[in-house]
Amino acid sequence: MEKIVSLCKRRGFVFQTSEIYGGLNGCWDYGPLGVELKRNLKDFWWRRMVRERDDVVGLDGSILMNRQVWQASGHEATFSDPMVDCRNCKSRLRADQLPLKNDKPQCPVCGSQDLTEPRAFNLMFKTYVGATEDDSSLTYLRPETAQSIFVQFRNVLEVSRKKLPFGIAQIGKAFRNEINPRNFTFRSREFEQMELEYFCRPEQGPELLEYWLGERLAFYRNIGLSDDLLHVHKIPPEECAHYSKGTYDIEFRFPFGVQELEGVAYRTDYDLKQHQEFSGKPLTYFDEETKQHFIPHVVEPSAGVDRTALALICAAYDEETVTDEKGKAETRTVLRFHPRMAPVKCGVFPLVKNNERLVARAREVFGLIRSRMQVFYDESGAIGRRYRRQDEIGTPFCVTVDFDTIGENGPANQDTVTIRYRDSMKQDRLAIKDIPAFLAQQLE
Numbered sequence: 001m002e003k004i005v006s007l008c009k010r011r012g013f014v015f016q017t018s019e020i021y022g023g024l025n026g027c028w029d030y031g032p033l034g035v036e037l038k039r040n041l042k043d044f045w046w047r048r049m050v051r052e053r054d055d056v057v058g059l060d061g062s063i064l065m066n067r068q069v070w071q072a073s074g075h076e077a078t079f080s081d082p083m084v085d086c087r088n089c090k091s092r093l094r095a096d097q098l099p100l101k102n103d104k105p106q107c108p109v110c111g112s113q114d115l116t117e118p119r120a121f122n123l124m125f126k127t128y129v130g131a132t133e134d135d136s137s138l139t140y141l142r143p144e145t146a147q148s149i150f151v152q153f154r155n156v157l158e159v160s161r162k163k164l165p166f167g168i169a170q171i172g173k174a175f176r177n178e179i180n181p182r183n184f185t186f187r188s189r190e191f192e193q194m195e196l197e198y199f200c201r202p203e204q205g206p207e208l209l210e211y212w213l214g215e216r217l218a219f220y221r222n223i224g225l226s227d228d229l230l231h232v233h234k235i236p237p238e239e240c241a242h243y244s245k246g247t248y249d250i251e252f253r254f255p256f257g258v259q260e261l262e263g264v265a266y267r268t269d270y271d272l273k274q275h276q277e278f279s280g281k282p283l284t285y286f287d288e289e290t291k292q293h294f295i296p297h298v299v300e301p302s303a304g305v306d307r308t309a310l311a312l313i314c315a316a317y318d319e320e321t322v323t324d325e326k327g328k329a330e331t332r333t334v335l336r337f338h339p340r341m342a343p344v345k346c347g348v349f350p351l352v353k354n355n356e357r358l359v360a361r362a363r364e365v366f367g368l369i370r371s372r373m374q375v376f377y378d379e380s381g382a383i384g385r386r387y388r389r390q391d392e393i394g395t396p397f398c399v400t401v402d403f404d405t406i407g408e409n410g411p412a413n414q415d416t417v418t419i420r421y422r423d424s425m426k427q428d429r430l431a432i433k434d435i436p437a438f439l440a441q442q443l444e
């Protein structure tokens with residue numbers, strides 16, 4: 001994990017937020033490569049979950065909502081973790097994550113066992129809307145994106161004219177004042193979620209829970225997380241939320257342990273029922289066949305952008321020993337991202353930078369593909385070093401314009417380039433005119 005955290009900083013995936021002021025615990029900034037990785041992930045999720053489906057539409061709800069939303073959803077009363085204080089070093093700790101010594105919980109900071117009794121700590125960040133700071137203006141930063149979907153259920157149903165089963169999807173920021181943010185970006189205080197609320201008839205719920213579990217596992221495979229790194233944990237009924245009739249956690253084998261990436265939960269009609277009761281507004285669906293009004297049930301696949309991005313980096317990280325041109329063994333660090341997820345899709349290089357014709361041709365190739373995807377032009381340093389720099393950030397292809405390209409070695413390979421594959425380090429020749437189609441095919 002240390003190597004991954006260091007690479008993330010060195011190459012610009014993730015920085016500590018407000019770093020020059022000493023940071024802010026549990027908050028992270030994504031650098032030039034991290035933002036591309038997250039964008040690729042969110043775009044692919046949106047494509048699979050919304051654009052390629054007839055039965056799902058999107059929503060982009062506000063982060064601040066009427067406080068009553070959080071009263072109705074149960075978050076104000078119960079969205080808490082158990083917290084204890086260490087009387088010795090004053091650390092605040094999550095009671096359910098303490099190490100044990102002689103069967104008694106122990107402070108992981110100083111080792112003391114002099115801890116207070118656990119008490120509930122609400123994870124929502126409070127804020128005030130408007131100029132007065134009192135109870136009447138109090139609300140919270142949303143701790144999940146799901147609630148705006150429930151609250152807008154009626155509006156979306158009316159404008160989209162969907163029939164059950166159908167879903168509403170959303171990607172957006174969520175905030176939780178975690179007692180112990182940890183494991184890099186895994187447990188943060190500010191993070192992004194990708195959530196789908198899939199509404200259905202009550203009798204469809206159990207089957208759709210299985211269906212969405214399958215769809216979501218296929219999604220993870222399609223972004224390059226192999227089955228041996230994924231694990232499905234069926235939450236025992238007694239541990240499920242009281243309104244859930246079944247929940248699966250999709251877990252990933254991180255270097256720090258097997259941990260949750262996504263929850264897929266059958267939440268029954270709990271949320272819509274609560275909002276109908278608290279708002280006094282009907283949140284029912286009219287079934288034209290049976291002429292009945294009823295509150296739909298919902299299955300919710302809820303994933304974390306930051307956790308999945310971290311899983312992608314962990315799964316991609318590899319080191320191998322290779323021998324350079326002079327026969328010297330060296331370690332090659334390579335991020336083996338699926339091309340769909342790779343922050344940079346292709347590096348474009350002139351073989352040397354002191355030849356105007358090579359540089360001009362390489363710039364032309366760069367111009368040919370840059371509007372379609374993230375490409376990186378690099379002319380500095382030996383070609384081998386340029387390849388290594390791209391390997392380290394996971395660029396799956398590199399294109400080099402050489403003397404054959406500009407016809408200096410005869411017409412046979414004129415207007416072709418070498419294309420070098422990150423994983424095998426093998427090289428082929430490819431006509432310049434075929435590069436866009438080749439890359440598009442690899443990224444599809």
Ligand code: GAP
Binds near residue numbers: 189
């Ligand atoms: N609407 C349901 C819901 O929010 P959750 O299991 O609390 O369920 C869903 O959160 C996902 O959001 C998690 O599986 C995880 O990927 C992500 N997530 C939750 N808390 C997080 C945190 N503190 N830091 C990063 N990601 C988090």
